[in-house]
Amino acid sequence: MSEPTTEPTSQSTPADEPSTDDLTRVVARFDDRDLLRAAGYVVGAEDAAVDDEAVIYSRGGYRAGIVTKVGRVNVTVTYTTETAIREAADPRYGWTEPARTTKAAKFAEVAVRPTGEAAAPTLARPSRRVTGARQVDHNNECVGCGAHFSEPCGPACPFETGTYRPAVLLPAAARRLREHPAGVGYDIGGALFAAALDLVGADEAAGAADEARQILTGSLVDQWGPRAEEIRAEVVYRHGLFSDLADLARSLYTAAARHDGIDFDPEAFGEFPASSATS
Numbered sequence: 001m002s003e004p005t006t007e008p009t010s011q012s013t014p015a016d017e018p019s020t021d022d023l024t025r026v027v028a029r030f031d032d033r034d035l036l037r038a039a040g041y042v043v044g045a046e047d048a049a050v051d052d053e054a055v056i057y058s059r060g061g062y063r064a065g066i067v068t069k070v071g072r073v074n075v076t077v078t079y080t081t082e083t084a085i086r087e088a089a090d091p092r093y094g095w096t097e098p099a100r101t102t103k104a105a106k107f108a109e110v111a112v113r114p115t116g117e118a119a120a121p122t123l124a125r126p127s128r129r130v131t132g133a134r135q136v137d138h139n140n141e142c143v144g145c146g147a148h149f150s151e152p153c154g155p156a157c158p159f160e161t162g163t164y165r166p167a168v169l170l171p172a173a174a175r176r177l178r179e180h181p182a183g184v185g186y187d188i189g190g191a192l193f194a195a196a197l198d199l200v201g202a203d204e205a206a207g208a209a210d211e212a213r214q215i216l217t218g219s220l221v222d223q224w225g226p227r228a229e230e231i232r233a234e235v236v237y238r239h240g241l242f243s244d245l246a247d248l249a250r251s252l253y254t255a256a257a258r259h260d261g262i263d264f265d266p267e268a269f270g271e272f273p274a275s276s277a278t279s
């Protein structure tokens with residue numbers, strides 16, 4: 001991509017400092033560009049202005065923050081992280097403001113949220129379509145709405161509306177858990193991908209599986225505490241190594257409930273048979 005030769009679209013304002021509230025509001029980390037696009041960001045910051053939301057690649061991930069400077073070829077983004085926010089809230093650390101990082105990159109390497117968009121969902125908006133047939137879980141209940149298989153789905157169920165919701169993939173994966181091909185533990189990533197293939201089709205499967213994995217990671221880190229944050233990229237894999245099928249299934253349901261803002265109900269979950277894996 002050639003460098004722009006026109007006048008800068010915006011003046012730099014180095015004194016401009018985003019508030020902690022603003023940084024906290026937009027905080028997010030994406031593993032790849034597909035995920036940040038799914039979250040509504042558009043790659044290319046030629047038209048960015050100070051105070052816009054933007055995503056910049058830094059320290060191994062795509063970080064969402066606020067534009068603090070727009071130059072002729074570069075844009076500068078200030079961001080914070082979930083870890084920094086957690087540390088700032090932890091009395092064992094000696095500070096109360098989350099640490100922030102400022103980084104500049106070329107326009108083409110920064111993504112922005114188009115103006116007029118609503119603020120910061122950290123995960124994909126429901127643009128995927130459910131293309132597969134209704135799936136029932138170990139209780140013979142629809143993974144999308146909880147209706148018993150003998151009853152029709154509720155009107156808001158993804159299998160009814162066709163609009164995909166990320167959390168539906170997690171319970172759908174529970175019965176697809178298989179022993180890891182390497183022979184140790186269970187392959188959670190494989191189960192998520194297999195469920196995604198059935199729900200949203202091959203084109204969307206990888207993105208949907210990644211997204212569900214992020215939801216599960218967030219839920220596990222939440223339960224396991226700050227030490228899990230340090231091994232964030234590994235928690236799903238480790239969980240598969242060291243937990244039994246029923247625990248894994250419970251974790252998938254717990255993560256889905258957490259994502260949807262409801263409490264996991266152990267009674268509704270019932271018993272997950274140790275050998276329920278079906279094809």
Ligand SMILES: [Zn+2]
Binds near residue numbers: 142143145153154160
């Ligand atoms: Zn349903």
